Amino acid sequence: MQPECIRPQLCFEGLGRRSVVGRFDGGRLTTDGGVLLLREVDRRFRVTERLA
Structure with missing residues (x-):
């Protein structure tokens, strides 16, 4: 059995x-x-807020 290194899917904020x-x-x-x-x-x- 191979290890699963990434999640099968990512959920983003909707549009x-x-x-x-x-x-x-x-x-x-x-x-x-x-x-x-x-x-x-x-x-x-x-990230961009901290860089500004």
Whole structure:
């Protein structure tokens, strides 16, 4: 049995009535997925607020 190093999915803050989920199962890829991840990290840890 191989260890599971990453969670199977990440839930982000929704956009309006839509939910945003990041999955790591090799499905469809999008080039702007990194932007959503950066936005969520910034909202949780207030990175840009601390740099200002």
